[in-house]
Amino acid sequence: MGTMGLALPWKARISSTPRERGTRVEPSEHFAGGHHPAVVDAPSEDAALAAACRSGDLRAYERLYAMHGARMKNLARNVLGNPIDAEDAVQETFLKVHRSIASFRGQSSFITWTYRILINTCYDARRSRLRKKEVANEDSEETPRHEPRAPGAHPALRMALERALAKLTQHQRDVFLLYEVEGFRHAEIAGMLELTETASKNTLFQAKKNLRLMLEPPRSSAAEAR
Amino acid sequence: MKNMNVTCNDRDRIFEDGTLAEWAALEAHATTCPPCAEELGAWKSLSFAAQELRDYTESPALWPRIERALAEEAERKTLRAERRGWFSFFRNIPIGWQTVAASAFVLVLTISAGWFYLHPPRNGQPGDQSLLKSKALKEVESAETTYVQAIDKLAAEAKRQLDNPATPLLANYHEKLLVLDSAIADLRAQAGMNPSNAQLRQQLLAMYQEKQHTLEEVLETKQ
Numbered sequence: 001m002g003t004m005g006l007a008l009p010w011k012a013r014i015s016s017t018p019r020e021r022g023t024r025v026e027p028s029e030h031f032a033g034g035h036h037p038a039v040v041d042a043p044s045e046d047a048a049l050a051a052a053c054r055s056g057d058l059r060a061y062e063r064l065y066a067m068h069g070a071r072m073k074n075l076a077r078n079v080l081g082n083p084i085d086a087e088d089a090v091q092e093t094f095l096k097v098h099r100s101i102a103s104f105r106g107q108s109s110f111i112t113w114t115y116r117i118l119i120n121t122c123y124d125a126r127r128s129r130l131r132k133k134e135v136a137n138e139d140s141e142e143t144p145r146h147e148p149r150a151p152g153a154h155p156a157l158r159m160a161l162e163r164a165l166a167k168l169t170q171h172q173r174d175v176f177l178l179y180e181v182e183g184f185r186h187a188e189i190a191g192m193l194e195l196t197e198t199a200s201k202n203t204l205f206q207a208k209k210n211l212r213l214m215l216e217p218p219r220s221s222a223a224e225a226r
Numbered sequence: 227m228k229n230m231n232v233t234c235n236d237r238d239r240i241f242e243d244g245t246l247a248e249w250a251a252l253e254a255h256a257t258t259c260p261p262c263a264e265e266l267g268a269w270k271s272l273s274f275a276a277q278e279l280r281d282y283t284e285s286p287a288l289w290p291r292i293e294r295a296l297a298e299e300a301e302r303k304t305l306r307a308e309r310r311g312w313f314s315f316f317r318n319i320p321i322g323w324q325t326v327a328a329s330a331f332v333l334v335l336t337i338s339a340g341w342f343y344l345h346p347p348r349n350g351q352p353g354d355q356s357l358l359k360s361k362a363l364k365e366v367e368s369a370e371t372t373y374v375q376a377i378d379k380l381a382a383e384a385k386r387q388l389d390n391p392a393t394p395l396l397a398n399y400h401e402k403l404l405v406l407d408s409a410i411a412d413l414r415a416q417a418g419m420n421p422s423n424a425q426l427r428q429q430l431l432a433m434y435q436e437k438q439h440t441l442e443e444v445l446e447t448k449q
């Protein structure tokens with residue numbers, strides 16, 4: 001696997017800012033920082049929101065949007081590569097939730113169910129983009145073309161990471177995005193992607209191993225290559 | 227906490243599913259083991275790098291757009307419910323009688339379509355008007371209404387499976403039904419403009435039957 005020729009910013013790597021979500025016990029939460037919208041919805045709150053949405057109350061959907069809209073759009077953007085498709089996917093997800101809320105039986109949390117719909121919607125959009133490409137006889141590989149976004153602290157790092165993520169398997173990419181970027185727990189990810197918690201952990205491990213090799217191969221293997 | 231001994235061999239396992247105590251032990255081990263220190267640093271850096279993909283800036287136009295789409299859909303839902311309300315009496319009839327009514331409609335429609343086929347109307351003649359009001363046509367239309375209600379009932383029963391298709395087969399049925407509904411709407415619009423066109427009525431009948439069979443197949447997959 002080739003290197004992206006980019007050194008990770010070791011000096012800046014450890015942030016002492018804990019994640020806002022106090023309940024995630026995986027060690028990586030100690031290293032990652034940054035702002036998160038509220039994610040951990042108490043079961044009763046989750047059920048109340050589901051019931052309000054089922055009753056057709058648009059304010060309930062607005063509450064769902066206020067709690068998760070930004071994160072849903074960010075996830076969709078990372079899967080689809082641009083903000084326009086991401087907004088379309090979020091809107092489509094809300095419509096699908098509205099259409100099928102009657103069939104939601106609470107087997108998983110309402111939020112987990114909503115994200116599952118979002119992820120499926122994103123991949124439907126990717127597939128339909130791929131079909132259009134095939135009709136147009138273009139390159140059949142569907143790799144999201146990431147449009148530039150507002151510059152972060154390390155734009156080169158972000159671009160390298162986006163390129164490396166595009167080379168992962170779909171599951172590895174999803175788990176990495178959900179865990180490391182969006183801050184979900186493995187139990188939540190398992191519900192969203194219909195995996196076991198163990199599979200989610202293992203997939204994250206494989207994803208990070210591959211990313212590590214792509215972004216900066218260990219010095220020992222670089223020496224071997226010489 | 228009692229000190230825990232970990233070695234380089236434990237590293238990957240801890241990365242994958244280590245407890246907090248195991249992570250602390252690995253950190254301690256890394257202070258004296260450069261390869262583990264390098265790997266640990268790289269592992270943490272990936273979590274740091276992931277923050278670069280986090281952009282929760284506001285999209286002020288997105289919620290109003292979603293709200294509008296939701297409101298429009300809710301309105302369509304209400305209209306559909308009202309339309310069904312007109313025939314609510316039908317829904318209270320036992321399913322067996324609905325099937326009988328549906329079969330009767332197919333029979334009336336087939337006979338009427340045949341009659342129209344054998345006695346084609348001559349376009350543009352004043353006699354057309356009386357034909358439009360003919361008893362046969364009225365029967366066709368009334369039976370059609372009954373049959374459509376029977377199919378709506380089937381559709382309502384299959385709705386849960388179709389809205390959230392659990393298998394690719396159900397997703398295919400869903401797509402097929404959407405195509406059929408669109409074709410039925412087109413044919414009904416054409417039949418509305420030219421009610422005595424037997425060929426249109428026959429096509430419409432074929433579409434309804436196809437829809438009925440598809441819905442029955444959907445409901446069978448439930449078992």
Ligand SMILES: [Zn+2]
Nearest residue numbers: 233234259262
């Ligand atoms: Zn070691």
